[in-house]
Amino acid sequence: MPTTRRLLAAIAAGALTLSLAACAQSGRDASGGAGAAGGTMVFGAAGAPKNFDPVFNDDGESFRPIRQMFDTLITYKPGSTELAPGLATTWKSSPDGKVWTFTLREGVKFHDGTPLDGAAVCANFDRWYNMSGAAAQSQMIYYGDVFEGFAKNEGDATGKPVYNKCEAPDARTAVVTLNKYKGAFPAAFGLTSLSISSPTAMTKYNADQVTQSGDSFSYSDYANLHPTGTGAFKFESYDKANGTVTLVRNDDYWGEKAKLDKLIFRVIPDENARKQELAAGTIDGYDLPSPADYAALKSDGQNVLVRPPFNILYLGINEKNNPALKDLRVRQAIAYAINRDALVRNKLPEGAQVATQFMPSTVAGYAADVQQYPYDPQKAEALLAQAGASNLTLNFYYPTEVTRPYMPNPADLFSVLAEDLKQVGITINPVPRPWNGGYKDDVQKAGKQDLHLLGWTGDYNDAGNFVGTFFGREKAEFGFTDASLFNEIAAADATPDPAAHAAAYQQVNRDIMAKYLPAIPISTSPPAIVVRSNISGLIASPLTDERFNTVSKTQG
Incomplete structure (x- = not known):
């Protein structure tokens, strides 16, 4: 069967190098000048993250910090839904769409120093597929939607698995074999919940440990205290009492290194309170301002970035x-x-x-x-x-x-x-x-x-x-x-x-x-994200997939 136009387009996109994928805009401010380095950005979050293990999440307030700490095999061009290289520089499929071969970046390391290689990628896919326990499987919402079933379905999981196996013929290659063609791929390889974690850290901190008590779930030390990806920021702490998640720059990041020293997500559930703190300068931005506030925010000199509706x-x-x-x-x-x-x-x-x-x-x-x-x-x-x-x-x-x-x-x-x-x-x-x-x-x-x-x-x-x-x-x-x-x-x-x-x-x-x-x-509808006038370099995404490594902050 000939390769379809969809697959050909995906392969062509996958063949792009990082330099092509990283548009010039991503490293510059709105005026086209180089952004300032250093400083701390405080972003007002509407809710608390559930945890920081990508596969056990499906909500935006958890995904926002996760996206800064983790990478996926394929990602999306900033500001669009177009596919771009992530941890894989290229990808291609068999004509029937069942076998996907990824060429991985050289020299990438997880935050704990573990090298990214084919074996590490396969460890993630095999972990998801072999996840045991009804509680853990029930929390893997995106995995269930995309891969439909597990090696052994427990609890509510009933589907036949789309995933078959993952092989690493060498350090720079991972080959994922599916049981059937699925229209979600290759784009679904860019899902935040399918971010690639350090196998070393997952083993050390019992990543698969999920327990349920009534309607409540408890997660492992990996999910709560030691999330370990390859992203532009590293986890420092989560102070639940004060509702603050603190990330620090990853100086060994494989891509465009973050300009900020620190990125703090501060939980402020009330929208009016977020607006007031932005005006006072105690936070530097927040997501989803009320449409009724757009004009007032702009008149106050804030930058209201409206996303394309998706x-x-x-x-x-x-x-x-x-x-x-x-x-x-x-x-x-x-x-x-x-x-x-x-x-x-x-x-x-x-x-x-x-x-x-x-x-x-x-x-x-x-x-x-x-x-x-x-x-x-x-x-x-x-x-x-x-x-x-x-x-x-x-x-x-x-x-x-x-x-x-x-x-x-x-x-x-x-x-x-x-x-x-x-x-x-x-x-x-x-x-x-x-x-x-x-x-x-x-x-x-x-x-x-x-x-x-x-x-x-x-x-x-x-x-x-x-x-x-x-x-x-x-x-x-x-x-x-x-x-x-x-x-x-x-x-x-x-x-x-x-x-x-x-x-x-x-x-x-x-x-x-x-x-x-x-x-x-x-x-x-087209949602917006708002930042103060001294924040530049943030690119609004129709997928709400904003990355903060391109962001810089000037004093004032």
Whole structure:
């Protein structure tokens, strides 16, 4: 079978050298001049990190410091979704897309001095595949989505593994063999959760140790105290009492060395408090400022960097707890009840758009002809009556103590959506839960809710990273069990030809919106990140994949 255009493009991108991948902008300030070296940057984080082991994470507040300490085999060109060399200078696949060969950089060392070589890369892949224990496997969200199963599935893991083996024919080569073609690759090799860790440190600090007590999880010393990657910054400390993560420059970094001496992430859950501290100069930046604050921030001289939109906000529907939600007419009624145009216009940043399906229009597989659900409260009431659900009562979960790229103010969004639903006769029981204090576990693992607010920032430019992540297999979040959709997504994902791959996902999107409707797409929006005027060199990423080694700080 001839190599597909998708694979050829990936190989061509992989063949680029580091000098080509590192655009000149990355080492210079906005005016094109060389950035100043030294100093400490303090970044206001909206929430506490769960831990620092990449594979046991799936949230942005954990990934932000992790991205500074770790590297992946493939990465993304700064400011874009284009693939670029990471720890691998080149990569290529077999014609069937099942065997991937990586040529590794020479002279790279982990923070503990362990050399990066083919054996170290394979130790990571084999660790993920052979992970034991239901608790540990349950925390490997991205691994489960991409590789689908383990050597021995435990707990909720049920899929057949995509991963087969990893071999290191020599120090500079790692060969990863898959059991089947999967559209996620090669881009998924750049997932933060698949960052490459030091095998020495993982063994020394019992990296695989994960224990569960009720809904709480505890992690190893590796995850909490000794994360060891190859990144531009090294872990120094995490003071939980003061909510500060301190990283220091890695002077032996293989790439562009950090200009900052230290990078501190300080947890400040309240957005107004982050804004005030930025104005006072006690922090140097924070993520996801409220769209309503853009003008004021700019007038104060702050730099508001708006990312290209690459996300989806959705209203999740869990069919497990309330029998009425299994009826497609009820789910369609919920869709018709929501005035998404007004919500986007009044609550989301300029440039936000109503979503018609569960991916941005820039992703191949987007279908322009899906079934639409315009605001129509009368139709919603009629569908509820037809389904015998005119007196429906639903538990609506929404997160607190968080701001997400697709969800700038969850409480405000909840209020708008809840009011729309009340107007068509649905009684709403609000259930606010802290983002890192139970919300995600309640929604995604326990499935306690009837409705919930959640979303997704794409990790890479493939339809499977959106609809496959949401609806490719049975999940507690949706209580949706129709194998026909799972099989349809799997077939689309396994189609190598780019045109056929896109066409298959277009049909998936049509069917999701017309036949299944397991959730309601709300919007896609361009989130921002803000830094003080004396901070330069930060490149906003549509993947929220900002790296701080290019950042410099001048006094003032």
